[in-house]
Amino acid sequence: MNPPIVSSSCPITLIGGVNPASATLSEVLSIASLVVAADGGADHALAAGVSLEAVIGDMDSISKAAQDAFKDVFHPITEQDSTDFDKALRHIDAPLVLGVGFSGARLDHELGSMTVLVRHPERRCILIGEDTIVLLCPPQITLDLPMESAVSLFPMAEVGCESDGLRWPTGGLRFAPDRQIGTLNKVDGTVTLRPDAPKMLLILPRSALGVTVQAMLQDDVRWPARAR
Structure with a gap:
């Protein structure tokens, strides 16, 4: 550290x-x-x-x-x-x-x-x-975003991500940059994301900054540091 x-x-x-x-x-x-x-x-x-x-x-x-x-x-x-x-x-x-x-x-x-x-x-x-914001998706995040807003998930390595509130659910999928990616999804309700590893980038419209900051500060559950 x-x-x-x-x-x-x-x-x-x-x-x-x-x-x-x-x-x-x-x-x-x-x-x-x-x-x-x-x-x-x-x-x-x-x-x-x-x-x-x-x-x-x-x-x-x-x-x-x-x-x-x-x-x-x-x-x-x-x-x-x-x-x-x-x-x-x-x-x-x-x-x-x-x-x-x-x-x-x-x-x-x-x-x-x-x-x-x-x-x-x-x-x-x-x-x-x-135009956009990007962050490493935490172990869990819940976002109240406008319906139809863009939500993109981009894996930096193999990772799964359970989700609620997306038009195209991601549960059960294994994402990887050379196989399955999750860009161009849409909000269909309150969005909750639960990746199983610290490998998933979350890309949102710039207008989602305030909501995202609030969500990150309300739930401080974070990934551990990588072993060096």
């Missing part, structure tokens, strides 16, 4: 290297006012006038202006075997992390971020894009 650099009993906003839209950042800050930057995310915080609890990363993407502004909260991690998102997430201890600035640019970076969610299942995190 990595010792935390930042610990909080409240949700934390984590800003990545892709410049988030101002409306997105404002919405997320209204939910989680404590902010950490992953490397170059510090430049976006500086431009938005946001104070930081910490800057975590290998510091190869941050400007001199941001280095000077946040030098008192710098936490360099120089190893090159993980992304800055990985470095930051594994050193934050909070009930929930809301990540902005990790999607909308390079696809390989987005895919890398999805992998980090699975690599650290004990760190509950929602990544927020302009």
Whole structure:
């Protein structure tokens, strides 16, 4: 287990290297006012006038202006075997992390971020894009979403997922990225999901952010850390 650099009993906003839209950042800050930057995310915080609890990363993407502004909260991690998102997430201890600035640019970076969610299942995190949100589905989650809303399940490895409230039930299915996936499902009632392993990504419309945050904070049952 990595010792935390930042610990909080409240949700934390984590800003990545892709410049988030101002409306997105404002919405997320209204939910989680404590902010950490992953490397170059510090430049976006500086431009938005946001104070930081910490800057975590290998510091190869941050400007001199941001280095000077946040030098008192710098936490360099120089190893090159993980992304800055990985470095930051594994050193934050909070009930929930809301990540902005990790999607909308390079696809390989987005895919890398999805992998980090699975690599650290004990760190509950929602990544927020302009159109969708994505999270590692916890052991159980119940969501009151508008009827017909899109619900996509994408397995990162073999995993089962019992469900209620979906138009196409998932019970009894074995999902895997090279076989069965669960994208483009629809809400048909109160949705409850119960994956049997920390391997299932849940992708929802951006409008579902508030409901999802509330559901995650109400039920803090979480996956254990992976054995290293």
